[in-house]
Structures are given as structure tokens and as C-alpha cells.
Amino acid sequence: MWVLLVLVVLAGLWIVSAYNGLISLKNQTANAFKQIDVQLKRRHDLIPNLVNAVKGAMDFEKSTLEAVIQARNQAVKVNAAGPEGVKQISQAENALSGALSRLLVTVERYPQLKATGNIGQLQEELTSTENRIAFARQLYNDTATQYNTKQQQFPTTLVAGLAHVERADLWEIEDQAERAVPQVDLSGR
Amino acid sequence: MTSPDANLFQQQEANRRRTTWLVIGFVLFFAWLGFGGDYIWALEGRHPFPWLGIAMATLAILGVWYAYRTGPEKVLWSTGATELTDPKTDAERQLANVVDEMAIAAGVPRPRVWIIPDDDPNAFATGHDLGDSHIAVTRGLLATCNRDELQGVIGHELGHVKNLDIRLMTMLAALVGAVLLVRDGMGRTMRVGESRKSKNAGPLLAALVALWVLSWIFAPLIIQLLALAVQRGREYLADAMSAQFTRNPLALASALTKIEAADAPTAAIKRGAAHLCIADPLGRRFTNSEGWLADRFATHPPMSMRISRLKGMGYAALKQAGQPI
Numbered sequence: 001m002w003v004l005l006v007l008v009v010l011a012g013l014w015i016v017s018a019y020n021g022l023i024s025l026k027n028q029t030a031n032a033f034k035q036i037d038v039q040l041k042r043r044h045d046l047i048p049n050l051v052n053a054v055k056g057a058m059d060f061e062k063s064t065l066e067a068v069i070q071a072r073n074q075a076v077k078v079n080a081a082g083p084e085g086v087k088q089i090s091q092a093e094n095a096l097s098g099a100l101s102r103l104l105v106t107v108e109r110y111p112q113l114k115a116t117g118n119i120g121q122l123q124e125e126l127t128s129t130e131n132r133i134a135f136a137r138q139l140y141n142d143t144a145t146q147y148n149t150k151q152q153q154f155p156t157t158l159v160a161g162l163a164h165v166e167r168a169d170l171w172e173i174e175d176q177a178e179r180a181v182p183q184v185d186l187s188g189r
Numbered sequence: 190m191t192s193p194d195a196n197l198f199q200q201q202e203a204n205r206r207r208t209t210w211l212v213i214g215f216v217l218f219f220a221w222l223g224f225g226g227d228y229i230w231a232l233e234g235r236h237p238f239p240w241l242g243i244a245m246a247t248l249a250i251l252g253v254w255y256a257y258r259t260g261p262e263k264v265l266w267s268t269g270a271t272e273l274t275d276p277k278t279d280a281e282r283q284l285a286n287v288v289d290e291m292a293i294a295a296g297v298p299r300p301r302v303w304i305i306p307d308d309d310p311n312a313f314a315t316g317h318d319l320g321d322s323h324i325a326v327t328r329g330l331l332a333t334c335n336r337d338e339l340q341g342v343i344g345h346e347l348g349h350v351k352n353l354d355i356r357l358m359t360m361l362a363a364l365v366g367a368v369l370l371v372r373d374g375m376g377r378t379m380r381v382g383e384s385r386k387s388k389n390a391g392p393l394l395a396a397l398v399a400l401w402v403l404s405w406i407f408a409p410l411i412i413q414l415l416a417l418a419v420q421r422g423r424e425y426l427a428d429a430m431s432a433q434f435t436r437n438p439l440a441l442a443s444a445l446t447k448i449e450a451a452d453a454p455t456a457a458i459k460r461g462a463a464h465l466c467i468a469d470p471l472g473r474r475f476t477n478s479e480g481w482l483a484d485r486f487a488t489h490p491p492m493s494m495r496i497s498r499l500k501g502m503g504y505a506a507l508k509q510a511g512q513p514i
Contacts, residue, residue: 035293120279128286135294138436
């Protein structure tokens with residue numbers, strides 16, 4: 001009789017802790033997803049300022065700058081449509097990443113540009129912005145993987161239905177070139 | 190790649206527990222220094238009320254409270270660090286950006302950033318918890334490391350932050366300072382007590398007196414040993430966490446190689462805060478040796494071991510990606 005009671009209490013305690021663990025992971029995953037949004041927005045806000053800062057020095061590469069601005073405006077428009085269009089958002093952001101990396105390559109082609117103070121800062125800010133987005137995605141993917149694994153593993157999977165959890169989608173990075181953007185080191189150090 | 194995230198919670202819990210035990214041990218040790226003295230004097234028929242014990246225990250509790258409240262400030266102050274609030278040079282802007290990026294990768298609030306005016310490359314982290322953390326790097330580190338290497342070093346420090354190593358380590362640093370201070374201050378009183386030792390004391394009393402005096406003499410050593418006992422494994426763990434955040438263990442390996450090559454001691458960082466740093470700032474010889482003695486008396490694991498572990502992780506990742514090594 002007593003043994004049974006102890007077992008029931010232990011099982012109850014386990015259910016509570018497993019449930020809470022799942023909920024905590026669920027919230028962490030949601031929070032990590034929001035972080036990506038925050039960083040994308042930061043990128044959108046930053047680009048006009050950066051482009052203005054270097055416009056004068058880069059008069060001869062107008063088309064590269066315009067491509068960046070256009071890609072940025074497109075990304076802002078798609079993002080405003082809301083989270084339903086995840087596919088379009090990631091497409092627009094990938095296009096923006098491509099335009100930005102072309103800008104960085106262009107800057108590298110003109111060593112005399114780097115002497116201008118603004119351009120050095122532009123490089124650093126762009127590198128940092130791309131890193132932030134990459135790291136925010138990485139954190140989201142890591143957290144979501146942990147969350148998904150926990151849901152599927154025995155015995156936590158028994159509580160999964162109770163906690164109303166569902167698989168979180170990982171953020172795919174389709175474009176290999178995008179992965180390489182943060183690695184662009186133009187500082188020559 | 191290792192996944193330190195899986196046991197992060199246990200690690201944090203263990204560090205909270207160790208901090209509590211450190212505090213309890215510290216207070217008990219001071220109580221023994223005080224009440225032990227009272228007991229010895231009581232056996233000799235001197236003052237019956239345990240003034241010394243009460244004073245020492247109160248002092249210890251106040252000391253712990255003060256250490257907890259002001260520990261991070263004091264550690265930063267002792268290194269002469271200044272906070273980086275408004276980055277001006279390119280190197281400072283890069284540092285501020287790298288800290289932001291790594292805080293995102295680690296999923297922790299952004300720590301405050303400090304710069305130590307010292308030409309030797311080194312770095313440390315301090316603070317109470319995730320919401321109140323500080324990372325300090327020397328000017329030498331900014332001059333020596335490129336962007337990727339800096340990321341590796343900051344990732345390592347954020348590993349200490351996320352594990353809550355900072356709480357335990359800062360407490361320890363503050364308490365080491367407190368013990369040294371009290372011992373220096375009380376040294377004179379102690380010598381007076383010794384000289385008045387009565388000739389006809391029994392063997393129990395003599396043993397007690399000897400133990401008590403030894404406790405006073407070895408107090409700083411004991412607390413240093415505590416620092417060592419909790420340290421060596423942590424550096425490997427923080428290295429692994431840095432690799433997890435940056436996905437680039439080879440950059441940290443290269444940063445450690447550079448830090449190691451600049452083997453001048455970091456003058457700005459004093460003995461009390463040595464165990465907080467990414468590399469032993471005192472440049473002690475036995476840090477780089479293996480074996481029982483080194484395991485107990487060095488605050489940091491051998492640099493060559495850390496570098497080879499990181500390279501192992503890096504090459505494994507490259508192999509998986511099918512890239513030439």
C-alpha cells in the first residue's frame with residue numbers, strides 16, 4: 001500500500017518536472033526565434049545610414065549601392081507582411097545578404113577606399129551585422145533541436161501531448177555563399 | 190562536437206552549490222579562528238566571554254556580504270580597468286561588436302565591457318549572474334588578436350558567464366583578498382597572544398594552540414588551495430563552450446597560441462584575481478606541466494593541452510564538412 005503511494009507521488013513529481021522542462025524549452029525556442037527578427041530589423045535600420053555614409057566616396061559604384069538599397073527595401077516590405085510568408089522573408093533576406101556581400105567585395109577591390117575612415121567602419125558594421133544574424137539563427141537552431149529531441153525522447157515523449165508541444169522548424173540556410181559572408185575578413189590584419 | 194549545453198543546468202547548479210559551501214566554509218573557518226582563541230584563553234582562565242569569536246564571526250559574515258556586493262567592482266578596480274561605454278577607435282568598436290555578437294550566440298544578456306591598460310594579452314569575466322556580468326580584456330589582446338580570434342576569446346569568457354563560474358570565482362577572489370587583509374591586520378595581536386603562552390599547559394591545550402596558530406599562518410594558503418581545487422576543469426569546459434558559440438575552435442586555438450607566445454606576466458592582474466583569467470597572468474612555470482603536483486597547484490591547465498583539444502574539435506568539424514585539413 002505504502003509502496004504504491006510512494007510510486008504514485010514519485011511519478012507525479014516526475015511528470016511535473018518533465019512538463020516544466022518542455023515548457024521552458026518551448027519558450028526558449030520562441031524567444032530565440034524572436035531574436036532573429038530583432039537582428040534582421042537591426043540590419044534593415046542600419047543599411048540606409050551606412051549607404052549614406054559611403055555614397056560620396058563610392059560615386060563610381062552606384063549600381064552596387066543601389067542593389068543593396070533595393071534588396072533592403074524589398075526585405076522590409078516582405079517582413080511587414082507578417083510572419084506568414086516565412087518563405088518570402090527568407091528569400092528576400094538571402095537576396096539582401098547577396099547584395100551586401102557584393103558590396104564588401106567591391107570595397108575590397110579599391111584599396112584606396114579603405115583609407116577613408118567611413119569605409120573601414122562600414123566594413124566592420126556589415127561584418128558584425130551579418131555575424132549577429134548568423135549567430136541568432138544558430139542559437140535558434142540549437143535551441144529548437146534540443147526542444148525537438150526532448151519531445152521525441154522516451155520517457156519525456158509521454159508528457160509531450162500533455163504540454164501541447166509540436167516540432168519546431170529549423171531555419172535552413174540554403175545559400176552556401178551566405179554562410180561564408182561572416183568569414184570575409186577585409187581588415188588585412 | 191561536444192555539447193556542453195546538455196549539462197549546462199547541472200553546471201550552474203553545481204556552481205551555486207559550491208558558492209554556498211565556499212561561504213559556509215569561510216564563515217566556519219573564521220569562527221574557528223575566533224572561538225578557538227576564546228576557548229584557549231578560557232582554558233587558561235582568562236576572559237570567559239567569547240568576544241573574539243563573536244567579533245570574528247561577525248566580521249566573516251560582513252566580509253562575505255561585502256564581498257558578494259562589491260566583488261566584481263573590486264576585481265575590476267584592482268586591475269585598473271575602465272569601462273568601454275563609447276567606443277572610439279576601430280579596435281574598440283570591433284570589441285563592442287564582437288561582444289554583442291557572442292552574447293547573441295550564447296543567448297545571454299550583453300555583459301558590460303572593460304578594457305585593462307596592459308600590453309600583455311589576457312582577458313577575464315566577473316559578475317554575479319547572467320544579468321550582471323562583466324568582461325575585461327587587455328589592450329594587448331586587442332592588438333594581438335584578429336576578429337575571429339577575439340570572438341574565440343570572448344566566447345570563452347561568455348562560457349564562464351553562462352556556467353555561472355563567474356559567481357564562484359569572483360567570490361573566491363574577494364575572499365582571498367579579505368583573508369590576506371585580516372591576517373595582516375591581526376598578525377600583531379596574534380604574536381602578543383603567543384608570547385603569553387603559559388608554561389604549564391596540558392598537552393590538549395598545547396595541541397589546540399598549535400593548531401590555532403597554524404590555522405592563522407596557513408589561512409591564505411588554504412583559501413588559495415580552494416581556488417585551485419575548483420579551477421582546472423572549468424577552462425576546458427569554457428573552451429568547449431566557446432567552440433560551440435563560434436563554431437570555430439581553430440580561431441580560439443590560434444588566439445591561445447598567441448597569448449602563450451607573449452609570455453610576459455600580465456602586470457595589471459594581481460595574484461588574487463589570477464584564477465579568473467583566460468591564461469595564467471603570473472606566467473608560473475608549473476601551469477604547463479602535467480601530473481599530481483601541477484593538478485593541485487596550478488590555476489590553469491597546460492596551454493598545449495587546451496590547444497590540442499581545440500584543434501581536435503576543429504579538425505573533426507572540417508573532416509565532417511569534407512574539406513581538406
